[in-house]
Amino acid sequence: MPVWLREHRWRQTAAAVYLSLPLRGARATAANIFCTDQYLKVSIPPFLFEAILYAPIDDTNSTAKIGNGIIFFTLYKKEAAMWDSLTLENANKEKLQYLRENAVLKAHEKAKEETEAKKVTKQEHKKYALEATMKIEEAERKRIEDLKEKERQKVTKELELWKKQQKDAEKQKRVQKEGEIHQEVEQLKEKEKEKMDKARIPNEGTCKTRLKPTKGCIMRSVFYHSLQ
CATH class of the missing domain: 1.20.5 (Single alpha-helices involved in coiled-coils or other helix-helix interfaces)
Structure with missing residues (x-):
């Protein structure tokens, strides 16, 4: 047989009901509490609390706090009104x-x-x-x-x-190479020119040497004819 938890205190406002339930030394967890919109049950074998509420509540937003040997419920009413009692009577x-x-x-x-x-x-x-x-x-x-x-x-x-x-x-290498080739060509031209110049100078000296005797011979011949 269950041991009923009949000792409880409650108060209310138009919007909510506040219920305090002593546990008589029993230890409760959230698993021991069952609540719908008009039915509240706490089962901690062998202790049992059951209440058919006076009017529907918002069981989704309502809360239960466990501590100091009691469960404190905050039950929000679906319709704002004062209840005549916590549970249905008669x-x-x-x-x-x-x-x-x-x-x-x-x-x-x-x-x-x-x-x-x-x-x-x-x-x-x-x-x-x-x-x-x-x-x-x-x-x-x-x-x-x-x-x-x-x-x-x-x-x-x-x-x-x-x-x-x-x-x-x-x-740059190509330009440099072309410059080097151009420089080499110019150097070759310069050397060739120098060779030609050197070759030309002796020939001119030979001609002068040859002309002098000839000219001298002619002068002697003229002089010779003059003497005659």
Whole structure:
């Protein structure tokens, strides 16, 4: 047989009910509490607390704090109004049984909805995670491609610069070579001219030497004729 926890204190405002339930030394966790919109149950074997609430509450936002040997409930009313009592009074067993079964059914439906919602949320999170992963991979791929493109442009630029430098160097060598060839040609011309000049000077001296005797002979001949 359960030991009923009948000692409790409660107060209310138009918006909420505040319920304090002593545990008589028992240790409670959230798993020991069952609450729907009009049914509240605390089961810590052998202790048991059960309440068919006077009016529906917002069981989603209502809270239960466990500590110092008590459970303190903050139950937010669905409709702002003052209650005549914490629980329904003068309810027969059939109605109480119906409310219990209905509370359990609602709890199962709510749990099923929450499970489905968690499933959908999990799928959405999985989809989001997949999309996020794909975006990260795409961004990483683009980053790598950009790095490759920058490296390619850098190598291409360096290659073009090297080609230009090689071309300029070859052009400079060609100009230098042409200058050297031109200088050699000029030197050869100069040497050839010097040779020709040297060859011309002795010939002119020989002619003069030959003419002198001839001229002398002619003069002697003239002189000779004059004497005669």
